Amino acid sequence: MDLFEAIFWFLTAMAIGSALGVILSRNPINSVLFLIATFFAISGHYILMNAQFLAIVNIIVYAGAIMVLFLFVIMLMNLNADVEPQKSRLVQFAGIISGGILFLLILAALRDMKAAGVIEKTATDIGLMKNLGKTLFQNYVFPFEISSVLFLSAMIGAMVIGKKETLVIDKN
C-alpha cells in the first residue's frame, strides 16, 4: 500500500465516520462540527484527484462560510441535547420505513457494481483553476451567468425582507 492509497482510505473512513456522526450525535453543535470534518475529508479527496481549486472552494464556501452561519444560529438559539424535541412513535416508525426504502433503492442500484481498486487520477489537470475557468467561461458561460443572477436575486431578496421587518418595528 503506497502513500496515495493510505491517504485515500484514511480520508474515506473519515468522511463516512463523520457523516455518521452528523446524524447520530444528539447535540446539534456536535453535528455541525462533524459536518465540517466531512467537508474536510471530501476536500482531501479533491486534492488527491488534483482538483485543488474545487477542494479550496469547498472549504471556503461550506466549512468556512455556511457552517459558521449554522454555528451562529445554533449558538444564538441555544439548542442543546436537552431541548431537542422528542418525536412521536408514529413519526419514528414512518422515518424508519422511508429510510429503509431509500436504503433498498441504493442497494438495488449498486448491486451490479464491481469493487474496483483505487484509481490514481493525479495525471489529469481538469480540476486546475486555469482549465476550470476556461471551461466555465467558454462552454458553460450561459448557465454560469444565469446561476450568478439567481444568487444576486436571492441576496437582494434577503435584503428586502430584512429591511421590511425594521420598518414595521419603527412604526410600532
Add this chain to the structure above:
Amino acid sequence: MNQLLEISFSSLASSIHSWLSSAIANATILNVVEMAIAGVCLLVFLVPLCFVLGYMERKVAAFMQLRLGPNRVGPKGTLQIVADTVKLIFKEGLTPNASDKFLFNLAPIIVVVVSMLVMAPIAFAKNFQLWDLNIGVLYVTSISSIAVIGILMAGWSSYNKYSLLGAMRSGAQIVSYELSVGLSIISIVIMTGSLKISDIVMSQADGWWIFKGHLPIFISFVIFVIASTAEINRAPFDLSEAEQELTGGFHTEYSGMKFAMFLLAEYINLFVVSAMAATLFLGGWMPFHIGHWEAFNHIMDFIPSSLWFLGKTFAIIFIIMQFRWTFPRLRVDQLLNLEWKYLLPISMVNIILVTIMAIMGWYL
C-alpha cells in the same frame, strides 16, 4: 569563497533531499521522513519567532508610551518572555465543570493547527517553500477562515456568557472583514494572472507591486493591512476579547498552556498576515531594485533573500503593533460600519480600477 556565497536555503533543502533519497530507498518512507523534517523545522522556527514577537510587542508598547518595558529578567529583559512561558507551563489548566470538555480542550488545538497550516505556501527565501501549490493565495484565505470555527468552539464550550459573546463578536468580525482581505488579494491576482505564490513573487522582479501598481494597488495594500488586522482580532479591532466589558472574551475560561496556545496562535497569525502582505505587495524575498542602476542593484542582490523576506515582514509587524497603541478600540457598530460602508465599497471600486489598469497595461 564563491562556494561559501552559494549556500542558500534552497541548496540546503535540495542537498538534504538528495542525501535522504540515497539513504532511503522506499518512496513512501522517504515522503513521510521529509514531511516530518519539514514539520520539525517549522516548529523550531515558530517557537523562537513567538518569543521574539512577544518581546517585540512589549518593547514596542513601551516605546509608544515612553516607558522602559521589560528590563529585569535577562539582558534588557530579553528573557522575560521565557519566564512568562515557564509560568504558564506550571499553571493549572482548569476545565470548567459545566463545559463541553472535549470541545473545550479541542478548540485551542484547532486554532493553533489552523494558523500553522497557513504557513505551508509562504516563500521564506528564494526557491524555499514547503508547498508551492497553484492556488497558493486562495489556500491562505480559505484556511485562515477556518480559525473562526475554533474561536466559536472555544466560546460555546466554555459555558460562559462572556465567552459566548466574545466568540460571536469575533465570528461576525472575521466573516465580514474576510471580504475586504479577499478583494485586496484579488487585485494582486488580477495584475499577476496567477494564484501561485512563486509566480506572484517572480512578477515583482522588476519592481514591487506597491511601486509599479500606482495608486489602486497602494489603496488595496492599505485595505489589506487594516482588514487583516481586524481578521486576526488585534487591537483596535480586539472586540472579541475586550477586557473591560467581556473579562477576556472567548478565552475567559482558559488558563495555563491552553491559554498560551491562543497566544501562540495570535502571534503566528500576526506573522502570517504580515508575511502575506510582504509577499503580495512588497515583493516577498525580491531585493529592492532601482531601475537600471546596476551598481546599486548588485549591492541589494548581495543581501540574502531570506533577510529581505524577514525584514519586510517585521516592518509590517512593527506597523501593526503600532496600531495597537495608537487607536482606541472601535465599538461594534463602528466596526461593522467601517467594513460594510467604507472598506468594502472602496475595494470594489478599486477592483474595477485595477482591472482597467491590467487590461490597458498601465503599469510600469
